[in-house]
Amino acid sequence: MSTPPAGPASTLITNIGELSTQNEAEGPENSVLRDAAVVFEGERISWIGVASAAPAADAMIDAGGRCGLPGWVDSHTHLVFAGCRSAEFEARMAGESYAAGGIAVTTDATRSASDYDLTRLLLARAAEAAAGGTTYLETKTGYGLNVEEERRHARIASTVANQVTYLGAHLVPAGADAEEYTDLVCTDMLEAVRPYVQWADVFCEKGAFTEEQSRRVLQACRDAGLGLRVHGNQLGYGAGVRLAVEFGAASVDHVNYLTDDDVAALSGTWTKWNAAGPDAGGTDASGARTPGTVATCLPACDLSTRAPLAPARKLLDAGVQVALASNCNPGTSFTSSMNFCVATAVLQMGLTVSEAVRAATFGGALALRAHTGEDRDGKRAVGSLAVGHRADLQLLNAPSAAHLAYRPGMPLTGAVWRAGQQLGL
Protein backbone atom coordinates (compact mmCIF):
# COMPACT_ATOMS: atom_id res chain seq x y z
CA MET A 1 0.00 0.00 0.00
CA SER A 2 1.35 3.44 -0.86
CA THR A 3 1.70 6.03 1.91
CA PRO A 4 -0.94 8.77 1.67
CA PRO A 5 0.52 12.22 0.99
CA ALA A 6 1.13 14.28 4.11
CA GLY A 7 -1.44 17.05 4.74
CA PRO A 8 -0.41 20.69 4.42
CA ALA A 9 1.78 21.91 7.28
CA SER A 10 -0.29 25.07 7.52
CA THR A 11 -3.75 26.14 6.36
CA LEU A 12 -5.02 29.69 6.03
CA ILE A 13 -8.78 30.17 6.27
CA THR A 14 -9.44 33.66 5.04
CA ASN A 15 -12.30 35.99 4.14
CA ILE A 16 -14.24 35.15 7.32
CA GLY A 17 -16.87 37.89 7.44
CA GLU A 18 -17.47 37.68 11.18
CA LEU A 19 -15.23 35.64 13.48
CA SER A 20 -16.41 35.07 17.03
CA THR A 21 -13.22 34.18 18.89
CA GLN A 22 -14.60 33.90 22.45
CA ASN A 23 -11.10 34.87 23.43
CA GLU A 24 -11.38 36.05 27.02
CA ALA A 25 -8.18 38.06 26.80
CA GLU A 26 -9.88 40.31 24.24
CA GLY A 27 -12.83 40.99 26.58
CA PRO A 28 -16.38 39.91 25.71
CA GLU A 29 -17.13 42.97 23.57
CA ASN A 30 -13.91 42.60 21.53
CA SER A 31 -14.26 38.94 20.81
CA VAL A 32 -15.74 39.44 17.31
CA LEU A 33 -13.34 40.18 14.43
CA ARG A 34 -14.54 41.40 11.02
CA ASP A 35 -12.92 40.33 7.72
CA ALA A 36 -10.78 37.90 9.62
CA ALA A 37 -8.47 34.99 8.96
CA VAL A 38 -7.08 32.07 10.96
CA VAL A 39 -3.99 29.96 10.32
CA PHE A 40 -3.75 26.37 11.55
CA GLU A 41 -0.46 24.52 11.93
CA GLY A 42 -1.06 20.87 12.65
CA GLU A 43 -3.63 20.71 15.44
CA ARG A 44 -3.06 24.23 16.74
CA ILE A 45 -3.95 27.79 15.81
CA SER A 46 -0.76 29.64 14.88
CA TRP A 47 -2.18 33.00 13.80
CA ILE A 48 -5.47 34.90 14.01
CA GLY A 49 -6.33 38.45 12.94
CA VAL A 50 -7.62 40.63 10.11
CA ALA A 51 -7.38 38.92 6.74
CA SER A 52 -5.34 41.67 5.09
CA ALA A 53 -2.49 40.99 7.54
CA ALA A 54 -2.54 37.19 7.31
CA PRO A 55 0.73 35.34 6.63
CA ALA A 56 1.07 32.95 3.70
CA ALA A 57 0.35 29.28 4.33
CA ASP A 58 0.73 25.96 2.50
CA ALA A 59 -2.99 25.81 1.72
CA MET A 60 -5.69 28.45 1.57
CA ILE A 61 -9.46 28.21 2.02
CA ASP A 62 -11.74 31.13 1.13
CA ALA A 63 -14.64 31.30 3.60
CA GLY A 64 -16.56 33.52 1.20
CA GLY A 65 -17.53 36.04 3.86
CA ARG A 66 -19.20 33.42 6.04
CA CYS A 67 -19.26 33.48 9.83
CA GLY A 68 -16.67 31.54 11.88
CA LEU A 69 -17.00 30.26 15.44
CA PRO A 70 -15.12 27.92 17.73
CA GLY A 71 -16.46 24.36 17.43
CA TRP A 72 -19.21 23.68 19.94
CA VAL A 73 -18.14 22.17 23.25
CA ASP A 74 -20.88 19.80 24.40
CA SER A 75 -20.19 19.32 28.10
CA HIS A 76 -23.14 17.06 29.00
CA THR A 77 -24.23 13.98 27.04
CA HIS A 78 -25.23 10.36 27.75
CA LEU A 79 -24.27 8.70 24.47
CA VAL A 80 -23.48 5.14 25.59
CA PHE A 81 -26.85 3.46 25.28
CA ALA A 82 -28.95 1.08 23.23
CA GLY A 83 -32.70 1.02 22.68
CA CYS A 84 -35.30 3.66 22.04
CA ARG A 85 -37.81 5.43 24.29
CA SER A 86 -39.98 7.20 21.76
CA ALA A 87 -43.11 5.61 23.29
CA GLU A 88 -42.23 7.19 26.64
CA PHE A 89 -41.72 10.50 24.83
CA GLU A 90 -45.10 10.23 23.11
CA ALA A 91 -46.81 9.43 26.41
CA ARG A 92 -45.16 12.52 27.90
CA MET A 93 -46.40 14.68 25.07
CA ALA A 94 -49.86 13.24 25.81
CA GLY A 95 -49.65 14.45 29.39
CA GLU A 96 -47.52 12.02 31.42
CA SER A 97 -44.83 13.69 33.48
CA TYR A 98 -41.13 12.74 33.36
CA ALA A 99 -39.88 10.54 36.17
CA ALA A 100 -36.40 9.07 36.16
CA GLY A 101 -37.81 5.50 35.98
CA GLY A 102 -37.19 5.28 32.23
CA ILE A 103 -33.47 5.06 32.96
CA ALA A 104 -34.11 1.41 33.93
CA VAL A 105 -35.56 0.68 30.46
CA THR A 106 -32.38 1.98 28.81
CA THR A 107 -30.25 0.10 31.32
CA ASP A 108 -31.85 -3.21 30.30
CA ALA A 109 -31.38 -2.53 26.58
CA THR A 110 -27.80 -1.32 27.05
CA ARG A 111 -26.74 -4.27 29.17
CA SER A 112 -27.96 -6.58 26.37
CA ALA A 113 -25.95 -4.81 23.66
CA SER A 114 -22.56 -6.16 22.59
CA ASP A 115 -19.37 -4.08 22.77
CA TYR A 116 -19.47 -3.91 18.98
CA ASP A 117 -23.01 -2.54 18.91
CA LEU A 118 -22.48 -0.06 21.73
CA THR A 119 -19.32 1.25 20.07
CA ARG A 120 -21.02 1.48 16.70
CA LEU A 121 -23.95 3.41 18.21
CA LEU A 122 -21.63 5.72 20.12
CA LEU A 123 -19.51 6.44 17.05
CA ALA A 124 -22.61 7.21 14.99
CA ARG A 125 -23.87 9.65 17.65
CA ALA A 126 -20.47 11.33 17.96
CA ALA A 127 -20.35 11.69 14.15
CA GLU A 128 -23.83 13.23 14.16
CA ALA A 129 -22.70 15.72 16.80
CA ALA A 130 -19.57 16.59 14.82
CA ALA A 131 -21.64 17.15 11.67
CA GLY A 132 -23.55 19.73 13.72
CA GLY A 133 -20.36 21.58 14.66
CA THR A 134 -19.47 19.87 17.95
CA THR A 135 -15.71 19.39 18.12
CA TYR A 136 -15.27 18.51 21.82
CA LEU A 137 -17.52 16.14 23.68
CA GLU A 138 -18.08 14.81 27.17
CA THR A 139 -20.14 11.68 27.77
CA LYS A 140 -21.22 9.67 30.79
CA THR A 141 -21.76 6.16 32.02
CA GLY A 142 -24.98 5.63 33.96
CA TYR A 143 -26.92 2.99 32.04
CA GLY A 144 -24.80 0.12 33.40
CA LEU A 145 -25.59 0.34 37.11
CA ASN A 146 -23.53 -2.69 38.13
CA VAL A 147 -19.77 -3.02 38.41
CA GLU A 148 -19.11 -4.91 35.17
CA GLU A 149 -21.46 -2.84 33.02
CA GLU A 150 -20.32 0.52 34.35
CA ARG A 151 -16.73 -0.51 33.68
CA ARG A 152 -17.63 -1.66 30.15
CA HIS A 153 -19.50 1.56 29.35
CA ALA A 154 -16.69 3.71 30.74
CA ARG A 155 -14.15 1.81 28.64
CA ILE A 156 -16.20 2.16 25.46
CA ALA A 157 -16.91 5.85 26.16
CA SER A 158 -13.20 6.53 26.64
CA THR A 159 -12.44 5.35 23.12
CA VAL A 160 -14.61 8.08 21.57
CA ALA A 161 -15.34 11.00 23.92
CA ASN A 162 -12.79 13.66 24.90
CA GLN A 163 -13.80 13.37 28.55
CA VAL A 164 -15.77 10.71 30.40
CA THR A 165 -17.90 11.07 33.51
CA TYR A 166 -18.75 8.24 35.91
CA LEU A 167 -22.47 8.29 36.69
CA GLY A 168 -22.96 5.04 38.57
CA ALA A 169 -25.18 7.18 40.82
CA HIS A 170 -27.80 7.69 38.09
CA LEU A 171 -30.55 5.48 39.53
CA VAL A 172 -30.80 2.81 42.21
CA PRO A 173 -31.42 -0.37 40.17
CA ALA A 174 -34.76 -2.12 40.71
CA GLY A 175 -34.63 -4.47 43.68
CA ALA A 176 -31.39 -3.01 45.09
CA ASP A 177 -31.14 -1.47 48.53
CA ALA A 178 -30.36 2.24 48.08
CA GLU A 179 -27.77 2.37 50.86
CA GLU A 180 -25.98 -0.78 49.71
CA TYR A 181 -26.00 0.41 46.11
CA THR A 182 -24.57 3.79 47.15
CA ASP A 183 -21.78 1.93 48.97
CA LEU A 184 -21.05 -0.03 45.80
CA VAL A 185 -20.91 3.19 43.74
CA CYS A 186 -18.37 4.54 46.24
CA THR A 187 -16.15 1.44 46.34
CA ASP A 188 -15.88 -1.45 43.85
CA MET A 189 -17.70 0.31 41.00
CA LEU A 190 -15.57 3.43 41.40
CA GLU A 191 -12.40 1.35 41.37
CA ALA A 192 -13.58 -0.48 38.22
CA VAL A 193 -14.25 2.66 36.18
CA ARG A 194 -11.34 4.70 37.56
CA PRO A 195 -8.89 4.01 34.68
CA TYR A 196 -11.33 5.35 32.10
CA VAL A 197 -12.91 8.47 33.61
CA GLN A 198 -11.94 12.01 34.58
CA TRP A 199 -15.16 13.06 36.30
CA ALA A 200 -17.87 11.78 38.63
CA ASP A 201 -21.48 12.88 38.73
CA VAL A 202 -24.49 12.11 40.91
CA PHE A 203 -28.19 12.51 40.15
CA CYS A 204 -29.21 14.29 43.35
CA GLU A 205 -33.00 14.32 43.07
CA LYS A 206 -36.15 12.91 44.63
CA GLY A 207 -36.49 9.40 43.10
CA ALA A 208 -32.73 9.12 42.50
CA PHE A 209 -30.13 9.86 45.25
CA THR A 210 -30.77 11.73 48.50
CA GLU A 211 -28.59 14.57 49.71
CA GLU A 212 -26.81 12.32 52.15
CA GLN A 213 -26.20 9.57 49.55
CA SER A 214 -25.05 12.17 47.03
CA ARG A 215 -22.61 13.59 49.55
CA ARG A 216 -21.10 10.13 50.10
CA VAL A 217 -20.67 9.64 46.35
CA LEU A 218 -19.06 13.04 45.85
CA GLN A 219 -16.72 12.54 48.79
CA ALA A 220 -15.58 9.08 47.65
CA CYS A 221 -15.07 10.21 44.06
CA ARG A 222 -13.16 13.30 45.12
CA ASP A 223 -10.97 11.14 47.36
CA ALA A 224 -10.30 8.96 44.30
CA GLY A 225 -9.00 12.03 42.45
CA LEU A 226 -11.94 12.61 40.12
CA GLY A 227 -13.32 16.04 39.23
CA LEU A 228 -16.93 16.49 40.23
CA ARG A 229 -20.20 17.50 38.61
CA VAL A 230 -23.79 17.19 39.83
CA HIS A 231 -27.14 16.56 38.12
CA GLY A 232 -29.18 18.90 40.27
CA ASN A 233 -32.42 20.83 40.67
CA GLN A 234 -33.94 19.24 37.55
CA LEU A 235 -37.27 17.94 38.83
CA GLY A 236 -37.74 20.21 41.83
CA TYR A 237 -36.00 22.38 44.42
CA GLY A 238 -33.32 20.48 46.28
CA ALA A 239 -29.77 20.07 47.48
CA GLY A 240 -27.97 19.72 44.12
CA VAL A 241 -26.63 23.24 43.79
CA ARG A 242 -25.78 23.41 47.48
CA LEU A 243 -23.72 20.21 47.26
CA ALA A 244 -22.03 21.25 44.02
CA VAL A 245 -20.86 24.48 45.63
CA GLU A 246 -19.85 22.76 48.87
CA PHE A 247 -17.68 20.27 46.95
CA GLY A 248 -16.31 22.79 44.47
CA ALA A 249 -17.83 20.88 41.55
CA ALA A 250 -16.91 22.12 38.09
CA SER A 251 -20.59 22.22 37.10
CA VAL A 252 -24.11 21.67 38.25
CA ASP A 253 -26.32 20.62 35.39
CA HIS A 254 -30.06 21.08 34.68
CA VAL A 255 -30.72 23.83 37.30
CA ASN A 256 -34.40 24.24 36.44
CA TYR A 257 -35.57 24.90 40.00
CA LEU A 258 -33.34 27.45 41.72
CA THR A 259 -33.99 29.48 44.84
CA ASP A 260 -32.42 32.92 45.22
CA ASP A 261 -30.01 31.28 47.69
CA ASP A 262 -28.95 28.76 45.02
CA VAL A 263 -28.24 31.54 42.54
CA ALA A 264 -26.32 33.51 45.16
CA ALA A 265 -24.29 30.43 46.12
CA LEU A 266 -23.30 29.81 42.50
CA SER A 267 -22.53 33.47 41.99
CA GLY A 268 -20.25 33.43 45.04
CA THR A 269 -18.05 30.82 43.39
CA TRP A 270 -17.32 33.31 40.59
CA THR A 271 -16.62 36.45 42.60
CA LYS A 272 -12.85 36.17 42.39
CA TRP A 273 -12.88 35.11 38.75
CA ASN A 274 -15.11 37.99 37.72
CA ALA A 275 -13.21 40.54 39.81
CA ALA A 276 -9.85 39.54 38.39
CA GLY A 277 -10.90 40.51 34.87
CA PRO A 278 -11.38 38.43 31.76
CA ASP A 279 -7.74 37.75 31.01
CA ALA A 280 -6.56 36.90 34.49
CA GLY A 281 -9.39 34.86 35.97
CA GLY A 282 -9.53 34.31 39.71
CA THR A 283 -6.46 32.96 41.44
CA ASP A 284 -5.99 31.01 44.62
CA ALA A 285 -3.15 31.40 47.15
CA SER A 286 -0.79 29.45 44.89
CA GLY A 287 -1.61 31.66 41.91
CA ALA A 288 -3.58 28.94 40.09
CA ARG A 289 -6.68 29.92 38.16
CA THR A 290 -9.82 29.08 40.08
CA PRO A 291 -12.99 28.91 38.00
CA GLY A 292 -16.15 28.40 40.01
CA THR A 293 -19.12 26.10 39.49
CA VAL A 294 -20.61 26.47 36.00
CA ALA A 295 -24.39 26.30 35.71
CA THR A 296 -25.04 24.05 32.73
CA CYS A 297 -28.41 24.65 31.11
CA LEU A 298 -29.94 21.97 28.90
CA PRO A 299 -32.65 23.64 26.83
CA ALA A 300 -33.43 20.66 24.60
CA CYS A 301 -34.09 18.56 27.70
CA ASP A 302 -36.27 21.28 29.20
CA LEU A 303 -38.42 21.33 26.06
CA SER A 304 -38.56 17.54 25.73
CA THR A 305 -39.72 17.15 29.35
CA ARG A 306 -41.88 20.27 29.29
CA ALA A 307 -39.99 21.51 32.32
CA PRO A 308 -39.62 25.16 33.20
CA LEU A 309 -36.64 26.47 31.24
CA ALA A 310 -33.53 26.91 33.35
CA PRO A 311 -33.18 30.56 34.44
CA ALA A 312 -30.09 31.24 32.35
CA ARG A 313 -30.76 34.99 32.14
CA LYS A 314 -30.99 35.30 35.91
CA LEU A 315 -27.81 33.27 36.36
CA LEU A 316 -25.84 35.43 33.93
CA ASP A 317 -27.14 38.61 35.53
CA ALA A 318 -25.92 37.28 38.88
CA GLY A 319 -22.40 36.79 37.48
CA VAL A 320 -22.60 32.99 37.14
CA GLN A 321 -20.78 31.40 34.21
CA VAL A 322 -23.31 29.46 32.14
CA ALA A 323 -22.79 26.56 29.73
CA LEU A 324 -25.27 25.26 27.18
CA ALA A 325 -25.15 21.52 26.43
CA SER A 326 -27.32 19.05 24.55
CA ASN A 327 -27.79 16.37 27.24
CA CYS A 328 -28.21 13.98 24.33
CA ASN A 329 -29.82 10.84 25.84
CA PRO A 330 -32.71 8.52 24.91
CA GLY A 331 -35.04 9.64 27.69
CA THR A 332 -35.14 13.39 28.00
CA SER A 333 -33.26 14.91 25.08
CA PHE A 334 -32.56 12.80 22.01
CA THR A 335 -30.68 15.46 20.09
CA SER A 336 -27.05 16.50 19.93
CA SER A 337 -27.85 19.71 18.05
CA MET A 338 -26.02 22.57 19.70
CA ASN A 339 -27.44 24.89 17.01
CA PHE A 340 -30.88 24.02 18.42
CA CYS A 341 -29.72 24.68 21.99
CA VAL A 342 -28.28 28.06 21.02
CA ALA A 343 -31.44 29.04 19.14
CA THR A 344 -33.63 28.02 22.08
CA ALA A 345 -31.47 29.90 24.55
CA VAL A 346 -31.88 33.05 22.47
CA LEU A 347 -35.54 32.67 21.54
CA GLN A 348 -36.85 31.29 24.82
CA MET A 349 -34.37 31.93 27.62
CA GLY A 350 -33.57 35.59 27.10
CA LEU A 351 -29.89 35.25 26.13
CA THR A 352 -28.34 37.46 23.48
CA VAL A 353 -26.80 35.68 20.51
CA SER A 354 -23.28 36.32 21.75
CA GLU A 355 -24.13 35.08 25.27
CA ALA A 356 -25.60 31.89 23.86
CA VAL A 357 -22.63 31.27 21.54
CA ARG A 358 -20.27 31.90 24.43
CA ALA A 359 -22.16 29.45 26.67
CA ALA A 360 -22.00 26.76 23.97
CA THR A 361 -18.27 27.19 23.40
CA PHE A 362 -16.22 28.82 26.18
CA GLY A 363 -18.89 28.00 28.80
CA GLY A 364 -18.75 24.30 27.96
CA ALA A 365 -14.96 24.38 27.99
CA LEU A 366 -15.03 26.00 31.44
CA ALA A 367 -17.42 23.31 32.68
CA LEU A 368 -14.92 20.68 31.49
CA ARG A 369 -11.91 22.71 32.62
CA ALA A 370 -10.72 22.52 29.01
CA HIS A 371 -10.56 26.30 28.54
CA THR A 372 -6.81 26.47 29.21
CA GLY A 373 -3.84 24.58 27.85
CA GLU A 374 -3.98 22.18 30.78
CA ASP A 375 -7.28 20.48 30.01
CA ARG A 376 -7.95 17.09 31.48
CA ASP A 377 -6.93 14.96 28.54
CA GLY A 378 -3.64 16.77 28.25
CA LYS A 379 -4.56 18.58 25.05
CA ARG A 380 -4.82 22.22 24.07
CA ALA A 381 -7.47 24.72 25.14
CA VAL A 382 -10.81 24.47 23.37
CA GLY A 383 -13.92 26.67 23.27
CA SER A 384 -12.14 29.82 22.09
CA LEU A 385 -9.90 30.82 19.20
CA ALA A 386 -6.44 32.11 20.06
CA VAL A 387 -2.85 31.32 19.16
CA GLY A 388 -1.86 28.00 20.72
CA HIS A 389 -5.41 26.79 21.20
CA ARG A 390 -6.70 23.67 19.49
CA ALA A 391 -7.74 24.36 15.90
CA ASP A 392 -11.47 23.67 16.36
CA LEU A 393 -13.44 25.93 14.03
CA GLN A 394 -16.80 25.88 12.30
CA LEU A 395 -18.04 28.00 9.43
CA LEU A 396 -21.75 28.69 9.23
CA ASN A 397 -23.53 29.02 5.92
CA ALA A 398 -24.52 32.48 7.09
CA PRO A 399 -22.87 35.89 7.44
CA SER A 400 -23.32 36.13 11.22
CA ALA A 401 -23.97 34.01 14.31
CA ALA A 402 -27.31 35.79 14.70
CA HIS A 403 -28.60 33.53 11.92
CA LEU A 404 -28.49 30.57 14.35
CA ALA A 405 -31.56 32.06 16.07
CA TYR A 406 -32.84 34.19 13.19
CA ARG A 407 -33.16 31.07 11.01
CA PRO A 408 -33.85 28.37 13.62
CA GLY A 409 -33.89 24.81 12.40
CA MET A 410 -32.02 25.56 9.19
CA PRO A 411 -28.92 23.48 8.31
CA LEU A 412 -26.37 26.24 8.85
CA THR A 413 -23.27 24.18 9.65
CA GLY A 414 -21.03 24.70 6.61
CA ALA A 415 -17.58 23.32 7.42
CA VAL A 416 -15.96 21.98 10.59
CA TRP A 417 -12.30 21.55 11.59
CA ARG A 418 -11.38 19.49 14.65
CA ALA A 419 -7.78 19.71 15.83
CA GLY A 420 -6.88 21.18 12.44
CA GLN A 421 -8.51 18.36 10.43
CA GLN A 422 -11.46 19.25 8.24
CA LEU A 423 -14.34 16.85 8.80
CA GLY A 424 -16.23 15.48 5.82
CA LEU A 425 -19.82 16.58 6.39
Ligand code: NIG
Ligand atom coordinates in the same frame (compact mmCIF):
# COMPACT_ATOMS: atom_id res chain seq x y z
O1 NIG B 1 -29.94 14.21 32.22
N1 NIG B 1 -31.41 13.39 34.86
C1 NIG B 1 -30.96 12.31 34.70
N2 NIG B 1 -30.46 11.80 33.59
C2 NIG B 1 -30.85 12.12 32.25
C3 NIG B 1 -32.03 11.35 31.84
C4 NIG B 1 -31.71 10.01 31.49
C5 NIG B 1 -32.88 9.21 31.06
O2 NIG B 1 -34.07 9.49 31.34
O3 NIG B 1 -32.56 8.19 30.42
C6 NIG B 1 -30.98 13.60 32.07
O4 NIG B 1 -32.03 14.15 31.76
